[in-house]
Amino acid sequence: MKPFTNLIPFEEAREIVLENITPIGRMEEISIEDALHRxxxxxVFSPLSIPPFPRAAEDGYAVIAEDTYGASQYSPKKLKITGEINTGEYKEIEIKSGECVKIATGAMLPKNADAVVRVEDTEEDGDSVRIYRPVHPGFDVAPVGEDIKEGEILLSQGEYLTPPKIGALAAVGISRLKVYAKPKIAVLPTGDELIRPGESLKPGKIYDVNTYTIASVIKDNGGEPVIFPYVMDTKEDIENKLIEALKCDMVVFSGGSSVGDRDLLIEVVSKYADILFHGVQIKPGKPTWCAKGDKIIFGMPGFPTSCLSDSYQFLVPALRKLARLPPVEEKIVRAKMARRITSTLGRMQFFTVRLENGYAYPAYKTSGAITSMANSDGYIVIPANVDLVEKDEIVEVHLWRF
Structure with missing residues (x-):
């Protein structure tokens, strides 16, 4: 067994990953019901104007504005009510000078009307209404195209679809649209010791954690996980599964990244891709590697905390660039360290913590303990040249997006 001899800094490793990612070009047509976060x-050009007709912005009376000039509390104008239009109705009504139409918010204005008098500025009197406040042309009227104009670009290529943007598509009647396909990410757990959750645990075996954490991260960041059967520790099985996995858009191995007699993964992968790096100056996650052939191939550590931590630090930004999603917006809060902690000089550490009453309490146990992350709210970054964080020292906590 040989030790790692060429660890690279975290920032350099992540830069190498991102500069080797090409955003997906494959497209598909989907229904608007499935468009969220695509x-x-x-x-997308608007096929019509919104509103498509002049409509009332308030409940009241559709009028010819000139008929209201001079109206006041002491000298109201009196107009004849010739009809009523409710929201969603279409009536061919034309008003003349001295006339008005009772109208609901959102209803289409009758012909010749150019303003709306709010109901609170009026008083009905049989088939007439007294107007106590003058209005100008366009008052409380939403004109054609006030929101969206026919033929204009409604949404641009590359936009990330949020609920408001989906609402804009629905407003102009678009039910289907072209989006970039979700990248298919091959997930290959390695190790003869692994079994699926739900199976009977036998001596020498452990339940597979990494497949499910990696798959969850992939789903949460715009990809579709393709979970492979367990990769056995033989060159033949590794190669056969790798060839099949390379049909996906990205490949992620978990385990088999350490340097040992039975860790054959790098040897096989090297036949199909160039190793960009193997070993990073971080804790947890030192054995992480990345390769580039026709596709990007990641090798995540086998320990659950190391694997999941690396998934957030490397896989998430890579996957989001591949899927054309915007980068994750980090949320950082400041807290006091609840107790003194030590770190390893020469390696940046992502130290998990839980927050309570303004203090950050250590949550990190070991690289193999998934509860190091499951019971934490986020992590602090301890630089490679720092080996001690004192009690009550102010730290920045990077919150998880769980």
């Missing part, structure tokens, strides 16, 4: 593959 990315538009083409510009």
């Amino acid at each position: 990315v538009l593959a083409e510009d």
Whole structure:
């Protein structure tokens, strides 16, 4: 067994990963019901104006504005009510000078009307209404195209679809749209010792954690996990599964990244891709590697905390660039360290903590303990040249997006 001899800094490793990612070009057509958090593959032009007709912005009376000039509390104008239009109705009504139409918010204005008098500024009197406040042309009227104009770009290629943007598509009647396909990410757990959750645990075996954490991270960041059967520790099985996995858009191995007699993964992968790096100056996650052939191939550590931590630090930004999603917006809060902690000089550490009453309490146990992350709220970054964080020292906590 040989030790790692060429660890690279975290920032350099992540830069190498991102500069080797090419955003997905494959497209598909989907229904608007499935459009949330997808990315538009083409510009969308509005097929109509919104509103498509002049409509009332308030409940009241549709009038010819000039008929209200001079109206006041002491000298109201009196107009004849010739009809009523409710929201969603279409009536061919034309008003003349001295006339008005009772109208609901959102209803289409009758012909010749150019303003709306709010109901609170009026008083009905049989088939007439007294107007106590003058209005100008356009008052409380939403004109054609006030929101969206026919033919204009409604949404642009590359936009990330949020609920408001989906609402804009629905407003102009678009039910189907072209988006970039979700990248398919091959997930290959390695190790003869692994079994699926739900199976009977036998001596020498452990339940597979990494497949499910990696798959969850992939789903949460715009990808579709393709989970492979367990990769056995033989060159033949590794190669056969790798060849099949390379049909996906990205490949992620977990385990088999350490340097040992039975860790054959790098040897096999090297036949199909160039190793970009193997070993990073971080804790947890030192054995992480990345390769580039026709596709990007990641090798995550086998320990659950190391694997999941690396998934957030490397896989998430890589996957989001591949899927054309915007980068994750980090949320950082400041807290006091609840107790003194030590770190390893020469390696940046992502130290998990839980927050309570303004203090950050250590949650990190070991690289093999998944509860180091499950019971934490986030992590602090301890630089490679720092080996001690004192009690009550102010730290920045990077919150998880769980």
